[in-house]
Amino acid sequence: MSKEILYLKIAKIIEEQIATGTLKTGEKLPSIRTVQKIYNVSINTVKQAFLELESKSLIESRPKSGYYVSRAFNTRLALPSINKLHLSDKEKTPEDLIGKVFNTLTNKDFTQFSLGVVDKSMLPIAKLNKGIIKVLRNLEDSGTGYEPAQGNINLRRNIAKWSFTWDGHLTEDDIVTTSGALNALFYSLITVTNPGDTVAIESPVYFGILQMIKSLGLNIIELPTHPVTGVAIEDLKKVLPKIKACCFVTNFNNPLGSCMPEENKKEVVRLLTKHNIPLIEDDLYGDLFFGPSRPKPCKAFDEAGIVMWCGSVSKTLAPGYRVGWVSPGKFKEKLIRKKLLHTMSSPPLFQEVIADFMEYGRYEHHLRGLRNTLYNNYLFFQRTIEEYFPENTKISKPQGGFVLWLELDPKIDTAVLYDIAVQHKIGFAPGRMFTQHDQYNNCMRLNFAIKWDEKVEHSLKSLGTLIKQQL
Structure with a gap:
């Protein structure tokens, strides 16, 4: 052996x-x-x-x-269930729920467990502001000029250097900058698929990815996803003849928080390389690990250039800056042509600010503090849910990121519960937002990247009470 x-x-x-x-x-x-x-x-x-x-x-x-x-692992609450592979299910689109949830996001009185962003109290806003002033002073045209379509050279160089945290050997020439990670996924999808093609994704999956794939006229196969280890290799093998591309969040996916083991990542890359199927890899949460080291993305094992590695600082540093990137492998030239056609170039100012922030170790310093805060928040949430939610609640055990997936009693419809919670000024994301099928109706996603205080603790306890009342 x-x-x-x-x-x-x-x-x-x-x-x-x-x-x-x-x-x-x-x-x-x-x-x-x-x-x-x-x-x-x-x-x-x-x-x-x-x-x-x-x-x-x-x-x-x-x-x-x-x-x-670890204190984080052992809880008396079980892990959420794994769904079945649906190849011909009737769809039940989640647009109604998405609209409803987004309508409450600007309400300052709400405790927002629904929005998947880090609370501004956890972001280095003053340092970023200093960076803007410094960059404005030094940029030749104060950021008003066009950049090359491939993106800002300083940012690309810093992303390439940053890839060494996961044994990546990227150069600035391997990177194309985008307006956030969703934009990187969009360019990747239109580069390797045509309307009518089928894409395999995890299930449950972030609703933005779901909506985008549908809007491009593509078909979707949702692969059952284990809450700890992600997509099963056997399920992927079953759908290989049907699909044109895969789109996976391999590290701490949203909403389950699962992280594909390294052996599985190697096998996924081997399988997809053999069948020449591109993998669009959304590594948005990879830097937010709770363990001792950053998990590698599939890109680390990609020798044939079939992995399109996407990332951004939207979940770690500055959501509104919309600074993202993709390392498109062998599809780079085609992707740059698509970007040129759609947006010409990315705004240089915020790219320069992020490059400057990454340049001198400030990003790593910020991440260390952020990871610590998120891990502590996760423990607060886990203990409160264990104490105040019904005993048959099932809860995910993310090893990174900042979202929790809860599976409640089958009698609970979280779309109905949402309307009741809103009256108590509590927001969350109902489970059916994360699928194209009629499933996850008794599930919800909670964001724990919010400042833990008495109000948040009270809202979480109240949510548990509302669930018990529904039973």
């Missing part, structure tokens, strides 16, 4: 012990040396196994003390 398989096997045994409650929250794990003796393996193999568990937020290391079962 290879060393690689061995460490995964040990990690899996410990993971099962945590899942079944044999190892309880806060309990100390046997030492690395003890595990080494039990399994008769090298110290390095055990360290790799522990690293694997840490990257899933299952265990946490405490300096000079050892490894413990």
